[in-house]
Amino acid sequence: MSKTRFGRAAHCALMTGLLFYGAGTLPALAGxxxxxxxxxxxxxxxxxxxxxxxNKKGPSLFGIVGRNAGSIGDYNYxxxxxxxxWVWTEDKLHWxxxxxxxxxxxxxxMKYPGLDNAKQLDDLISYLQSNH
Amino acid sequence: MSSSLxxxxxxxxxxxxxxLVALLMFASNSAHAIPAxxxxxxxxxxDCHAGAYGPALTPYGMRFKLNGYTDTDGQGTKIPLxxxxxxxxxxxxxxxxxxxxxxxxxxxxxxxxxHLGGFVKVVTENIGDDHYNTKLSNLDLRFVAKDLKIAGKExxxxxxxxxxxxxxxxxAALPYASSLGPPAVSGTLLNxxxxxxxxxxxxxxxxxxxxxxxxxxxxGTYNTMPTSMIDHLGYNPxxxxxxxxDTGYFRFAYMKDLKRQFFSAGVVALTTKxxxxxxxxxxxxxxxxxxxxxxxxGNREHIVQVxxxxxxxxxxxxxxxxxxxxxxxxxxxxxxxxxxxTYTFKQSYALQVAHLISTGSQDPVRYPPFxxxxxxxxxxxxxxxxxxxxxxxxSLANLKIxxxxxxxxxxxxxxxxxxxxxxxxxxxxxxxxxxxxxSASVAF
Numbered sequence: 001m002s003k004t005r006f007g008r009a010a011h012c013a014l015m016t017g018l019l020f021y022g023a024g025t026l027p028a029l030a031g032x033x034x035x036x037x038x039x040x041x042x043x044x045x046x047x048x049x050x051x052x053x054x055n056k057k058g059p060s061l062f063g064i065v066g067r068n069a070g071s072i073g074d075y076n077y078x079x080x081x082x083x084x085x086w087v088w089t090e091d092k093l094h095w096x097x098x099x100x101x102x103x104x105x106x107x108x109x110m111k112y113p114g115l116d117n118a119k120q121l122d123d124l125i126s127y128l129q130s131n132h
Numbered sequence: 133m134s135s136s137l138x139x140x141x142x143x144x145x146x147x148x149x150x151x152l153v154a155l156l157m158f159a160s161n162s163a164h165a166i167p168a169x170x171x172x173x174x175x176x177x178x179d180c181h182a183g184a185y186g187p188a189l190t191p192y193g194m195r196f197k198l199n200g201y202t203d204t205d206g207q208g209t210k211i212p213l214x215x216x217x218x219x220x221x222x223x224x225x226x227x228x229x230x231x232x233x234x235x236x237x238x239x240x241x242x243x244x245x246x247h248l249g250g251f252v253k254v255v256t257e258n259i260g261d262d263h264y265n266t267k268l269s270n271l272d273l274r275f276v277a278k279d280l281k282i283a284g285k286e287x288x289x290x291x292x293x294x295x296x297x298x299x300x301x302x303x304a305a306l307p308y309a310s311s312l313g314p315p316a317v318s319g320t321l322l323n324x325x326x327x328x329x330x331x332x333x334x335x336x337x338x339x340x341x342x343x344x345x346x347x348x349x350x351x352g353t354y355n356t357m358p359t360s361m362i363d364h365l366g367y368n369p370x371x372x373x374x375x376x377x378d379t380g381y382f383r384f385a386y387m388k389d390l391k392r393q394f395f396s397a398g399v400v401a402l403t404t405k406x407x408x409x410x411x412x413x414x415x416x417x418x419x420x421x422x423x424x425x426x427x428x429x430g431n432r433e434h435i436v437q438v439x440x441x442x443x444x445x446x447x448x449x450x451x452x453x454x455x456x457x458x459x460x461x462x463x464x465x466x467x468x469x470x471x472x473x474t475y476t477f478k479q480s481y482a483l484q485v486a487h488l489i490s491t492g493s494q495d496p497v498r499y500p501p502f503x504x505x506x507x508x509x510x511x512x513x514x515x516x517x518x519x520x521x522x523x524x525x526x527s528l529a530n531l532k533i534x535x536x537x538x539x540x541x542x543x544x545x546x547x548x549x550x551x552x553x554x555x556x557x558x559x560x561x562x563x564x565x566x567x568x569x570x571s572a573s574v575a576f
Contacts, residue, residue: 038431042391045432046179046192049522055205056174076206 031119036127039120047110050131058110063132064088065125080107090125097121166251167529167575168214168241169196170520174205176527177520178479182427182435184520185532185575187304187311188474190429191389194302198342200276200290201242201249212242220571226564234258234571237269248275255366267366269332271295285344293337297330297354297381298322300338303396305423305439307470314488317544318466318498318505320419320445321402323490326468328408330354333362333373338381348398350383359410374408385423394427400443413450420444435476443468453497460497466505467491479521486511501552504545512537529576540565 040050044061052062059075069084070077084105086092098121101110115121166186170177173196178184180193189197196203204210216237223229236256243249250273256266276290298306307313307323308331319326338352356362356376359369385398400421405414421443428436445466452460467490474484488509496503515534519526540562543550549559 041431042429045522046175046190049174051522054174054522055207056179057203057205074207 031122031124031126033123033126033130035120036123036125036130039115039124040127043112043115043120043124061128061131065090065093065129065132078107078109080105081109090129093125093128094121097124166214166239166241168210168212168239169201170528171210172205172212172242173203174207176522176524177517177530178432178522178527181520182429182437182474182476182479183482183515184479184517185515185530185573187309188437189302189304190427191387191394194304194387197300197304198276198288198290198302198340198348199249199278200247200274201251202246202276202278204243210242212240214239214241214575216573216575218571218573220569223568223570225566226560230260232258232262247277250274265366267332268295270299271332272300274300282343287344288342290340291337292340292350292352293335295332295335296324297334297336297352297402298383298400300340301350301383301385302342302348303385303387303398303423303425305396305398305425305441306400306421307441307443307468310439310441310470310472312470312472312486312488312511314468314470314490315507315509315540315543316466316468316490316505317507318464318492319490320421320443320466320468321404321406321417322400322419322421322443322445323468325490328371328373330356330373330376332365333357333367333371334376336379336381340383346386346388348383348385348387350381352381354379354381354404372408372410374406374412375410375414377405377407377414379404392428392430394425394429396423396425398423407450415450416448418446420446432479433477435474435479437472437474437476439470439472441468441470455497458497461493461495464493464495464498466493480517482513482515482517484511484513484515486513499544502545506542506545507540508542510537510539510541512539530574532571532573532575534569534571534573536569536571538565538567538569539563 047056047058048061049056050061052060054060055075059072065088067088069086069088070082096104097115099114101108101112115124180190180196182188182190218235220234221229221231234257238254240252241250252271253269254266255269256264259265272292272294274290274292276288278288280287280289292300294300296308298308301309304310311324313323313325316323316326321330323329324331334354334356336352336354338350340350342348354376356373359372362372363369380403382401383398385396387396388394402419404417406417407414421441423439423441425439447464449462452462469489470486472484472486474482476482488511490507492505494503499505513534513536515532517530517532518524520530521527541547543562543565547562550562551560553559
């Protein structure tokens with residue numbers, strides 16, 4: 001009986017994980033969005049605005065999580081990002097921001113060396129996820 | 133003839149008023165907010181300037197300058213025009229207070245193409261009694277090649293044409309770039325407050341490179357313009373920097389942007405032969421200096437910027453005039469030091485404290501009445517810039533209200549009776565040169 005309950009619980013947990021994964025919201029990436037706002041200011045804000053419709057040297061990051069790469073109509077993307085054909089899931093952002101931008105997307109205009117602090121990266125992505 | 137002897141003698145005659153002019157020059161460090169750049173890039177003023185108003189640059193502002201002012205948000209061509217109007221109330225320790233519209237500036241500033249950009253500032257200044265003088269102020273035109281690879285490292289190479297050696301410096305701690313230098317009796321060629329300064333009165337070019345984001349190098353040369361040209365550009369021919377020849381400018385700096393912090397260490401050199409007046413024998417002059425800067429940026433809530441500049445000038449004079457049976461020395465030196473600390477809160481409220489020292493070798497002929505050119509001053513500035521941030525009323529324009537104190541503790545090598553007035557005459561002490569200025573500038 002108890003084995004059955006355990007089995008159900010394990011099954012639910014697995015399904016929940018799969019659902020989170022499918023929605024691009026891995027629990028493992030859960031960070032502190034408030035702390036992530038500070039990380040955004042120190043790492044991103046000179047080139048990107050969190051406000052909708054406000055492009056700087058880089059495009060607005062309002063609603064970035066879930067957005068198709070290179071999809072803001074009035075921003076002049078590099079060909080490399082226009083052709084990237086990916087969706088900015090939290091997982092993708094984690095991959096992209098943890099390495100030099102030109103390594104992740106050769107030909108991009110973005111000059112970013114990557115964020116190697118795992119906690120700051122999680123916090124940042126949590127903030128980006130919350131900013132929509 | 134000594135390069136600066138005529139000025140010393142004039143200064144001895146009517147020094148306080150000339151000094152007030154020098155003081156106002158020293159006070160001019162409130163300019164350089166360029167909203168045209170904000171419109172071009174979509175960035176806020178505060179992205180490039182910690183206090184949302186120049187001239188001190190953040191690391192991002194340094195990169196923008198290095199890239200020849202060409203960065204853009206990619207959303208069409210913007211009109212590369214901006215303006216600044218400044219009104220001020222000056223309250224000197226001695227003399228009449230004035231309240232006036234002190235300066236109106238027009239900037240032609242921005243990109244022409246991905247590789248070509250610039251900065252040109254034209255100033256109309258109130259020179260008293262509602263008389264105005266218009267002059268060409270700073271000039272910095274650049275061609276830049278970005279995203280080059282040398283030995284596998286990212287490299288930027290540029291060519292700059294400008295009218296003040298060091299104005300184009302990315303770190304912007306050197307006097308011509310920071311608009312901050314000690315009020316000087318002697319003073320180095322790289323100090324904008326020196327007599328016969330080169331500031332905005334020469335024309336030259338340099339080639340510069342930034343290698344691997346951290347190593348900056350620049351080599352250039354400068355020449356003076358004809359005195360008629362200096363006059364036409366709005367400067368008094370009496371401020372002629374003289375005829376320059378064999379002039380070389382060299383700069384190397386290591387700069388490290390750690391996002392939350394920034395630091396740099398650099399060296400600078402300027403060597404020239406100068407004839408002043410232009411038919412006089414030439415003085416051999418070499419400036420050698422170093423500068424150190426540190427910035428704590430954090431999450432931009434509390435920003436601290438510290439800079440220290442030390443420039444030593446060696447002079448071999450072309451002549452040794454004799455006054456009262458005493459011959460001037462054939463060699464001399466001058467040293468200018470500037471230490472500045474600025475704290476900025478919420479990119480809006482700032483306190484800047486600067487300690488400024490100008491010293492030089494003793495020479496009873498060249499530096500009457502005491503034979504010492506030493507001066508020491510402090511500047512304390514408190515200012516508020518309500519706009520120019522991403523989340524403010526406007527990020528593309530700004531207002532700056534500043535209260536600035538100038539405090540002198542030494543001039544002409546003395547604290548008391550600095551002009552050596554005889555008994556019974558009006559005595560001027562160093563502190564009589566103190567002044568307070570309240571100013572409001574709007575840039576749009």
